[in-house]
Amino acid sequence: MTPRFTPQDTLPRRWLLGLFGVMLSGCASLSTPSSTDPANPAPKPSRYLDTQELPDSKNLLPPHPTQGAAAMALDEEISQRSFALRDTSRWALARTDADVSFPNAADTFSCALNAPVTEADTPYLYQLLLRTRDDLGYSTRSAKKHAQRPRPFVVNHEPICTPEYQAQMFKESSYPSGHATVGWGWALILAELSPQHANAVLARGLAYGESRNVCNVHWHSDVVQARSVAAATVAVLHSKAAFRAEMEAARAELLVVRSQGMKPRRDCAAEAAALSQLPSLAQ
Template structure:
């Protein structure tokens, strides 16, 4: 009984706090992680990010069956480079906005942009920082060699290879970001849940196709993405931005808005690789 009597006032107080919070939609107001980087600050202070080092096991050990499986997946999925699915993987590598806003447009069935859906666009930009940053305790601790370096092959983004080779592979930051995006969008548009989650999974698998992450990097990156979204739900600014984004989605659907890109081509590329993707 005591819990019941306390729960209602507490829930009401949290709701009022979220409603009273502002959710800026201006990049200038939010600010960048590093000046000139183009990446905006997240919602969570560093101390509130999930602890990836505490949450994740160590990456597969040398000579283990798990590492052998990682190698087999690398060989299978990098074979898709040069195909339409490989081309989509190259597009998925780009986390810079406004281009990155297109990743989930087809799955959502709506265009996403700073002009048309400012709250939704800001949600993606800021959760990118939170989910990506949350991977770095484990990344920096393990400093795992990336597969394209280990196998002395190329990747699907040659211009990024020098910087990627210096950045730990485990867990995958892209995978954490993509899965966090998929979970957030699924909450906003539950009627599109299957398509959104499938696109989130494909987004993370693009990193294996590109040869820049092991499969175990990707799977554990998704875990950190999910942990980040759980933490974000305690943040009142995030909650307020979610409310704004939900309203934008409803208005866009009512207006008959549709994605600008070729969604049939994306669907074909994803379907063609479905049978071999782990």
């Protein structure tokens, strides 16, 4: 669904004035995610960063833990504990977190933000998450190619939460986690957009990474080191005028949906119950 804003829309005047102010403040590169012509929708821009602008994750990260190291023992211990969450609500949430396609992934942080995140309700925030997903995901490539670390399920032969992707993931390097990089990057961005919800957002970002442990597709250290790649990528994103402009537009959208009393579309009580089951503490 492509959102269209017309003079008849019920958005508060201050939202429109806010966006107008953003454009006047030197952010002319702000691209609208909508089109007034349904037959010719505006193209969706992809990444903010060119490949050469991405952090060099291969040189940013230390080598992954190897057999006999204390860090590898911790990886194996958390992996074993995660087996206890199989077929629970936490396992189901981990499967949901594994889907980074849009629109499915757009509202991952909606409960933490206490606001809906959809292409219709928050088109600039939706676009921001979509574009940064690709920047964050691509930023792990050089480290993954260098590490060539087998995933946990390859070693322990236990089930994963997304068996439909098992053959593909069998060939992919585990270190660092691309999903955890995306999740932590989103958490950093959203905590900046909504600092009053930062604690909940960052906790959800940590849990998003832990979902990869629950799914048995990443080691604990894959997830931990992903946060460094995410932080480096978000820092580079802030150098881009288009990113900064869309951050301001997304911030304005969040103010609007909250002023209108709009709530997340997820079952936040069920999500909270699932998140209370921690893979690092499971027995």
